[in-house]
Amino acid sequence: MIDIFKGSKNFSDIHERYDEFMHNMRFYRVEEIKEIAKLKSTDRVLDIGAGTGYIASKLIDSCHEIHLLDESREMLSHAPDSSKLIKVIGDALNIPYEDNYFDVIILSDVLHHIKDQESLMKECYRVLKPAGRIIVHDFHRKYLKTKLLALFETSLFGKLYYRTIEETTNLIEQGGFNIGEINNKGYYYMILGER
Ligand SMILES: C[S@@+](CC[C@H](N)C(=O)[O-])C[C@H]1O[C@@H](n2cnc3c(N)ncnc32)[C@H](O)[C@@H]1O
Numbered sequence: 001m002i003d004i005f006k007g008s009k010n011f012s013d014i015h016e017r018y019d020e021f022m023h024n025m026r027f028y029r030v031e032e033i034k035e036i037a038k039l040k041s042t043d044r045v046l047d048i049g050a051g052t053g054y055i056a057s058k059l060i061d062s063c064h065e066i067h068l069l070d071e072s073r074e075m076l077s078h079a080p081d082s083s084k085l086i087k088v089i090g091d092a093l094n095i096p097y098e099d100n101y102f103d104v105i106i107l108s109d110v111l112h113h114i115k116d117q118e119s120l121m122k123e124c125y126r127v128l129k130p131a132g133r134i135i136v137h138d139f140h141r142k143y144l145k146t147k148l149l150a151l152f153e154t155s156l157f158g159k160l161y162y163r164t165i166e167e168t169t170n171l172i173e174q175g176g177f178n179i180g181e182i183n184n185k186g187y188y189y190m191i192l193g194e195r
Helices: 009-022 030-037 052-063 117-127 146-159 165-174
Strands: 044-048 065-070 084-091 102-108 128-139 177-186 186-195
Touching: 009 128, 030 052, 030 102, 030 128, 030 177, 030 186, 044 052, 044 117, 052 065, 052 084, 052 102, 065 102, 102 117, 117 165, 128 165, 128 177, 165 177
Parallel strands: 044 065, 044 102, 065 084, 102 128
Antiparallel strands: 128 186, 177 186
């Protein structure tokens, strides 16, 4: 598997093989995200670091619309065309939306790619409506499987910022959210925060 991404520096270099990798590794967690997010037909969702839009494409029938924010144009180019999927190239640390705009934010497999996670939480808090929900899915840094993934990803992207489930829970709480649910799956986790 490793040589498929040889020479990559960021997601724009690996976009063509990304979905194949994610499916092979069984890293997509659509059903679990659905379960914890409890989407409503009226929800306006922001998928931060949406990548190729695979997860969003599976959630779109459960909500009103999903905005796919990603810094990689190439990754976003794989997302299906739909009036309910709005693709936006931009930075998670400077979310190009007004305050109180979204009902739900999804951060799936993104947190550990972002160094300034406190600023990320501030931005999420800002653009979420009161009582809005944030779902964070990421990998627990103390597990062997995560360490192997980290070795692989570090060889591609350089330094990464994995947390333990407790560290991510604290981050979300310190960002001003109440913790609604914690799903500890061992090497990965899902946490629901409520504004
Ligand atoms: C591992 S992929 C996850 C994609 C998707 N959420 C999934 O679950 O497959 C991480 C994505 O985050 C994006 N990303 C990383 N840092 C970002 C930032 N600061 N702003 C916006 N997107 C970012 C990358 O371009 C990449 O598409």
